[in-house]
Amino acid sequence: MTILVTGGAGFIGSNFVLDWLAITDETVVNLDKLTYAGNVHNLAALANDPRHVLMQGDIGDSELVSALLAKHQPRAVLNFAAESHVDRSILGPGTFVQTNIVGTFQLIEQARAYWVRQDTAARAAFRFLHVSTDEVYGSLAGNDPAFTETHRYEPNSPYSASKAASDHLVRAYHHTYGLPVLTTNCSNNYGPLHFPEKLIPLMIVNAQAGKPLPVYGDGQQIRDWLYVKDHCSAIRTVLQGGRLGETYNIGGWNEKPNLDIVHTVCDLLDELKPRADRQTYRNQIAYVTDRPGHDRRYAIDARKIERELGWKPAETFESGIRKTVQWYLDNPQWVEQVQSGSYREWVATQYAQV
Numbered sequence: 186m187t188i189l190v191t192g193g194a195g196f197i198g199s200n201f202v203l204d205w206l207a208i209t210d211e212t213v214v215n216l217d218k219l220t221y222a223g224n225v226h227n228l229a230a231l232a233n234d235p236r237h238v239l240m241q242g243d244i245g246d247s248e249l250v251s252a253l254l255a256k257h258q259p260r261a262v263l264n265f266a267a268e269s270h271v272d273r274s275i276l277g278p279g280t281f282v283q284t285n286i287v288g289t290f291q292l293i294e295q296a297r298a299y300w301v302r303q304d305t306a307a308r309a310a311f312r313f314l315h316v317s318t319d320e321v322y323g324s325l326a327g328n329d330p331a332f333t334e335t336h337r338y339e340p341n342s343p344y345s346a347s348k349a350a351s352d353h354l355v356r357a358y359h360h361t362y363g364l365p366v367l368t369t370n371c372s373n374n375y376g377p378l379h380f381p382e383k384l385i386p387l388m389i390v391n392a393q394a395g396k397p398l399p400v401y402g403d404g405q406q407i408r409d410w411l412y413v414k415d416h417c418s419a420i421r422t423v424l425q426g427g428r429l430g431e432t433y434n435i436g437g438w439n440e441k442p443n444l445d446i447v448h449t450v451c452d453l454l455d456e457l458k459p460r461a462d463r464q465t466y467r468n469q470i471a472y473v474t475d476r477p478g479h480d481r482r483y484a485i486d487a488r489k490i491e492r493e494l495g496w497k498p499a500e501t502f503e504s505g506i507r508k509t510v511q512w513y514l515d516n517p518q519w520v521e522q523v524q525s526g527s528y529r530e531w532v533a534t535q536y537a538q539v
């Protein structure tokens with residue numbers, strides 16, 4: 186059997202593919218455009234593995250998607266591919282609309298065309314699993330209850346608006362055409378292979394390079410952090426047992442203000458790789474201008490997936506963040522590889538003030 190994964194060279198997708206092939210022998214066809222965020226080095230361990238077929242291409246390329254589906258006959262499509270960084274969506278929303286909305290439309294349209302041609306048993310077994318985010322629900326105030334699956338969609342950034350639009354398309358394909366879809370809305374992930382433009386890897390990489398640690402605004406914005414391997418196990422669980430047409434929220438029950446996260450990273454680095462001058466990495470923290478429209482708080486109520494499918498996160502934040510910091514310390518070549526010219530241009534534009 187075979188599954189088609191899109192965006193499987195990115196942070197979560199590559200963790201998913203690596204875990205999948207460590208657990209099963211089911212072939213993965215991996216369609217990835219290899220944008221700045223997609224990195225073949227993430228999949229180096231699979232270089233000679235015949236169970237992994239990497240295809241460079243766009244989810245919006247209907248001909249390519251149609252040919253891949255016809256050739257490999259997957260039993261499921263898992264859509265991780267997206268433009269995923271809020272700050273980039275503020276500077277250039279166009280690619281977010283293109284990939285996240287138009288691309289998802291082209292992909293699901295090809296999936297539908299493929300699905301209708303299957304025999305009855307294959308049609309019943311087929312799944313289109315769409316990987317989405319808690320950011321579609323907007324921002325919570327301090328005492329609001331966490332997001333449930335019925336929370337109203339109130340996306341605030343071009344990124345979250347584009348993900349919200351894609352979620353609606355996926356929902357509509359189930360409602361209108363009966364396509365067997367599943368949607369997951371997950372909180373902030375962290376872990377190995379995380380591109381160093383997002384908060385946690387940026388702090389680890391900048392700290393070691395002796396650079397400022399840019400904290401937006403007052404640093405009291407709250408995110409609900411989940412170790413990436415737990416997200417991957419949740420997706421496998423939903424793929425296997427999720428009810429068709431349903432959405433499942435995935436979260437870590439782990440809300441923390443950004444400044445606490447940055448302090449934790451600094452303290453771990455102080456312990457694991459102290460600065461030459463024995464000063465704390467906390468001295469490198471620099472408060473910078475806030476992100477426009479910055480969502481104050483996200484929090485996921487993950488009771489539905491636990492109740493219906495028995496999934497819970499396995500990693501605590503303390504163990505997960507320690508593993509993560511250690512992974513970056515052990516993999517300086519990976520960090521060097523992903524810090525290409527385009528990465529340096531992004532850092533120069535976004536952090537011009539620090």
Ligand code: NAD
Pocket residue numbers: 191192193194195196197198216217218219220221222223224242243244245264265266267268269270284288316317318319348370371372373374375380
């Ligand atoms: P990422 O930016 O690290 O990786 C995205 C991958 O998609 C890259 O490999 C990129 O090359 C590929 N891609 C981009 N445009 C493409 C296109 N048009 N066609 C084919 N491939 C394309 O993102 P991530 O953090 O791994 O996120 C994966 C998915 O999970 C996204 O859909 C994101 O919205 C969702 N998500 C992320 C988080 C998080 O904390 N990172 C949380 C919840 C949900």
Ligand code: TYD
Pocket residue numbers: 270271272373382383384385387399400401404406407408443476
């Ligand atoms: P990020 O990792 O970009 O994820 P998201 O915006 O999707 O939640 O950011 C996490 C939080 O950290 C968010 O509140 C913005 C903040 N942040 C900083 O304070 N400094 C930074 O340099 C970055 C990248 C993010």
